[in-house]
Amino acid sequence: MFLEKNLKKYEDKIRKIFIEPELNYIFSEMDKNIYYEFNTDIYIHENTEQVPLNIYKILKLAEHYNLFKIHNINIVKEKEKQSISIIRNNGNLITLNYTLMNTNFNNILLHIIKNSSNTFSSLLINIFLKSSRISHILLNSRVIIEESLKHGVGKEKIIYAILTGITTEFGAGFDRAILFKKYGSEYKVYRACGQKSFEENKKIKENYLNLNQTLKQFLNNFDKAKPFGSLEVILKNFTLKEEDIKYKYLFEDSLKQNNAVKLPISSLSKNLINNLDLMGEIAMIPLNFENSQYGFILCDNRYNNTPISDEQLYALDYLGKQGSIILETKISHEALKFEAETDSLTGLGNRNSYEKYIQRLSISGEKHIGIAMIDLDNFKIVNDTFGHKAGDELLIKFSKIIKEELRKTDYAFRYGGDEFTLFFKDIDSEMLKLKLQNIEKIYYEKTKKTFSAGGLIMKYDIYDEIKNVDELLYKSKNSGKGKISMRF
CATH class of the missing domain: 3.30.70.270 (Reverse transcriptase/Diguanylate cyclase domain)
Incomplete structure (x- = not known):
């Protein structure tokens, strides 16, 4: 860690501070797109309880991203003296004072934008706009997660909530999302959200707009007896064989990852391409449990035929990872409940x-x-x-x-x-x-x-x-x- 020995007392606060997903996104994008470092001087209060949370956030972000290089850490006795000075390699100085450090982090980012060069500001604005879209997606994604965690919500509604978040404008906005469940060495379509044609997709999206429903109202329309969309009906029995998985290493390797990835359809088997009518590229995320893999979600922009955006991939990653945790918890709970309430010999209630x-x-x-x-x-x-x-x-x-x-x-x-x-x-x-x-x-x-x-x-x-x-x-x-x- 970059902190000196006499500053170890701050480590616990830094470790525990929560970094919002959208803030992580902003800094990861800055890290990827900005090729120089910022020397950063931090003035921090001697009492750990008097330090603004945003200073702890910047210290934590500095640990994970290379953009801000901590140059000096200075201990101060007056809390109003706390600040952060950011010095670019051209000598430009941006000061984040105590008042600013106690506001919303977005204000800090806007202050940096206003006081930077035109080129740097343009880059930051572009990243910031993307993060605003992601904030909207993640806000709705959290609603989806909250609905999934409600008492009495079953596995099917959890899956419906996740796939809804991936496909509707409430969330990632993909045209189609298909959940493949793992059975041995094969993967079979378990549920699918989306429509089977461009015309149906357009009609459904128009209906969403006309309904003027909130996300919670939309999720309450769930009917476990009905398919999630016409796509599910035509794909219900489609199975990926082992040879489809091993067709090219890229697809098989992606199944072993924990992150959402984009793949060109050239990395997929003809069986998969033809049966799903794929074009261009897909996005996918494995649903990994602690000791096993439940399956994976494959999605695309088949009908609007646009490239998969970073925001979509980020939202898919978030929903997939959170969904895996919730699904595993629900399935484990149902298994324990089944075991506790089922006669082991007959399978009837005990x-x-x-x-x-x-x-x-x-x-x-x-x-x-x-x-x-x-x-x-x-x-x-x-x-x-x-x-x-x-x-x-x-x-x-x-x-x-x-x-x-x-x-x-x-x-x-x-x-x-x-x-x-x-x-x-x-x-x-x-x-x-x-x-x-x-x-x-x-x-x-x-x-x-x-x-x-x-x-x-x-x-x-x-x-x-x-x-x-x-x-x-x-x-x-x-x-x-x-x-x-x-x-x-």
């Missing part, structure tokens, strides 16, 4: 999730839900005669039938042993009986075995109805098994 579901029903006061309890007949005999492995196989077969026969709105739990409890929404008594009879028919065809069941449509308190359906189940068992007892 006793713990059953109790939670009952509690939710009790609180909501929801009625007219079909409830069924099922007990596999002679299951103990199977276990005692053929062993627990045979018993487990029977439970797995029955559970598979349940999963295939239930709708997305229905719930099934392994209550314990060979007992199962099912909940059906939007169903009447006759339909419930037919459903149970159909399940029993399939079960018998596949195993030559029967089950006993009780069923009813909930009219009273859920806990009372659980007792009632339990009594119906035992009525069936006591009637010779293989029976379904209903309350009509």
